[in-house]
Amino acid sequence: MTTEATAEFEAHRPRLFALAYRMLGSASEAEDAVQDAYLRWSAADASAVRTPAAWLTKVVTNLCINRLTSARARRERYVGPWLPEPVLTHTADRRLGPLETAEQRESVSFALLTLMERLTPAERAVFVLREAFGHSHRDIAEVIGVEEAHSRQLHRRARERLGGAPRRHFAVDAAQRAKLVERFFAATLDGDVAGLERLLADDVVAWADGGGRATAARRPVTGRAKVLRYLLGLGTRPEAASVRAEFVEVNGEPAALFLVGEDLLAVVVPEIREGRVGAVRTVINPDKLAFAAGQLV
Template identity: 80%
Template sequence: MTTEAATEFERHRPRLFALAYRMLGSASEAEDIVQDTYLRWSAADRAAVRTPAAWLTKVMTNLCINHLTSARARRELYVGPWLPEPVLTHTATGPLGPLGPLGPLESAEQRDSVSFALLTLMERLTPAERAVFVLREAFGHSHREVAEAVGIEEAHSRQLHRRARTRLGHPRRRFDVDDEQRRKIVERFFAATLDGDVAGLERLLADDVAAWADGGGEVTAARRPITGRDKVLRYLLGLGHRPEAAHITAEFAEVNGEPAVVVRTGAALLAILVPEIRDGRVSAVRSVLNPGKLAFAARQLA
């Protein structure tokens, strides 16, 4: 492959990763798909490629659809709740790259497109529905462009898009407080958890709050969602009283465009907690503890 062709691909790599991550909910799998796309680009007759961006998008989209088709069976056998792989978009030292690894996240809609809540909900979609939804909603492609990328008729693209929006229960969640307020709520929430502050947690937790913990069978974690303020309160207080709680350090970061807590024990990344804020309260807590799912974030923090 020529230097010019390699340079052309690298120009598109950030967008391809951001697209693949939204389709798969996995940073490590997105990296693999982008690399597979690169190999196909290197072997392609580029003289016949009129628009590299469209060609690369089509190849990668179909790789993602094929991957999702095979991944569905594996995720059905997954031990405990399945959550997306966390991607850090901002740390205490600043944003990770000029646009961040997931592209621009300046608006509520852009942040929503990579939120843990939405990526988890997208597991309800078929691979084709997910591809159409991401291309249309997150990247603003026309239905003609989406149809070309997925290899379907334009009318079918519109149908899949409507079906996906229905399954996801639109309108979706919107951020009702600004970034600084959300960060302060997350800080108070985590401090109250570690301190065993029952009254503080009761004030912060929504009545219908739910907690998910993704250990993937690799580490100890609740294998079913915990719902309701009283049950989640007991669960959180139990975490704060575990022996290892005395040896952890925590720092705040932005994960998938949302304020989150990065938990370490020594130099090792132990967990990433992503609280969801609604009406000024914590409405959900999603915790990723599976070491395999923390590997990408650990590299970002290194």
């Protein structure tokens, strides 16, 4: 492959990763999909490709559709709740693309990526291409090999499965949201019962993804009283005394990393709704922490 063809692919790599991650909810699988696309690009006659961006978008999207088909069976056997792989988005490389607007942050949020597990691979492809990347239905139909009317139908069905438009919990001022999240973690780490009671929504839900590789609740913990006990219980674990928290941005949201020394043990992402914590999503599966840990190096 020529130097020019390699440079052409590398210019598109960040966008292709951002697309694949939204499709798969997994940073490691997204990297694999992009690498597979690179191999196909290497084998193709790049000079004969009229529009490289469109060609590569089609290749990556269809690679992801194939991966989602097999991933569905694996996730049905997954131990406990499944959550996306966290990606640090405060770093200079901006792996997931621009996140300046509420809509852009929403497209990579843990809440939406988890909800998108409800979709078929084709529905997810149409939803991501339309909502996150603004492609027309004519272009999307070309990418996934369907009629334009079918693309519209898949998009409508995806929005219905997701409960209509994504929830805009990012509408809250970013600085205010970050303050609430820091107060939440401070109250949790200090064992401040009254503070947590004020911060937790009545219908708050806590998920923990250990994937059978780390000790975690196998089912969601629901309701303020149960989540309060769950959070306070975490602080009584023997390893809690040696853990330090680092506040960062994960998937466009204020979050915390919990580390022992240089080892990343957990990523915790609270979701703020109407000025309170409405959900807490914790990833402790070491396999899913590997990408974020690599970003810290």
